[in-house]
Amino acid sequence: MRLRPATKKFAMSKIDEYIHAATRDNTRQSYQSAVRHFEVNWGGFLPATADSIARYLADHAETLAINTLRQRLAALAQWHIDQGFPDPTKAPVVRKVFRGIQSLHPAQEKRAKPLQIDQLGQVVQWLDAAITEKQACGDRAGELRHTRNKALLLLGFWRGFRGDELANLQVEHVEVMQGEGMTCYFPQTKGDRTYQGTTFKAPALSCLCPVEAYTTWVEKAHLNSGSVFRAIDRWGHVSDAGMHTDSLVPLLRTILSDAGIDSPDLYSGHSLRRGFANWASSNGWDLKTLMEYVGWKNVQSAMRYVEASDPFAKHRIEQNLSILTS
Known part of the structure; x- marks a missing residue:
């Protein structure tokens, strides 16, 4: 059975509504911000080529954290998938550049100070x-x-x-x-x-x-x-x-x-x-x-959230030392 135009329009609006609901608001906002950074702040073009994404990573390798770059890649990948374009972030050159950044710019994960x-x-x-x-x-x-x-x-x-x-x-x-x-x-x-x-x-x-x-x-x-x-x-x-x-x-x-x-x-x-x-x-x-x-x-x-009560193993080691010196 063919849908009348009004019925088809209603069906598509419901589909869009469900697609929108499938993504958390925080994720959607962070992805939009990442795509905007690539396109507006950096001056990239969408749909993007693998080479342009590799250059984007290289240009921000020393200023953005690894997790931030990973999130930017995920956002760009999702944009291309949503728009029906091939995903350039999976290209070998992009993967190699990202691994190289991880190797040359290792960063210790920053963790929030726990409130005691x-x-x-x-x-x-x-x-x-x-x-x-x-x-x-x-x-x-x-x-x-x-x-x-x-x-x-x-x-x-x-x-x-x-x-x-x-x-x-x-x-x-x-x-x-x-x-x-x-x-x-x-x-x-x-x-x-x-x-x-x-x-x-x-x-x-x-x-x-x-x-x-x-x-x-x-x-x-x-x-x-x-x-x-x-x-x-x-x-x-x-x-x-x-x-x-x-x-x-x-x-x-x-x-x-x-x-x-x-x-x-x-x-x-x-x-x-x-x-x-x-x-x-x-x-x-x-x-x-x-x-x-x-x-x-x-x-x-x-x-990632739990810190050991004896993080330097001081008490355990001292306990064993006391046995040796007694």
Whole structure:
């Protein structure tokens, strides 16, 4: 049966909608930025040749990290596939140039500094004092801002959430069981390749409680649906839209700086995740339990976040030395 033009147009719009939904917003935005860098900043032409992509890599070999170059290649490859052109990034010359860059410009992976549990307590203590101060002077904007920040910090730490998960969390997908804990549902997460949705649970704690902090925030901000974490203007008006992922790192560093944490620029959106992973590991959580709790699918991902409690093996070696000298 042939589709009438209107029916065909409707079918194509639905296809485009589903194709759009198949890619995470963060991935789509980063790919668009990468293609724009190649085409606008560098002056490349699309569709590209393998030689032009090899020159692009060579021109940025000393200024961009290996992972950034890898992401740029993935974006260019996806652009060509989407437009129906052959993928030039798979050409031998591109592969050889990329391997050569890896060989001549090895870079140690930069990892976010983990936020330790005592630092978390210090920051929350400062936030509580700031909330009380803003309440006393009638500064609703300041009170809301510090209340939001406390909820964001505690939920991010105890759940090991990434920045995009905090930014995408919706009020209607959170269920609170007073005195027990809360569940946070995400229709799609980074590791959810089958789009089945993922539910995370956070406990109600006797101190530094993420459930109490979340409940206080949504009640003060009068949130019933939509994004949990939002911007607040100077008059105390809460935005209808959620905070952008890119704004979370500057916000975290500002919170840490205001609370007196040293070198706040060393912390990023992964600092809460790494902080929780290190706390759990040092308190006897086995790797399997930690992976299930945080949502890691493979050991390599988990080990990137966990630091050994005795990283230089000092205590183990000293223990053996004491036997020799006794």
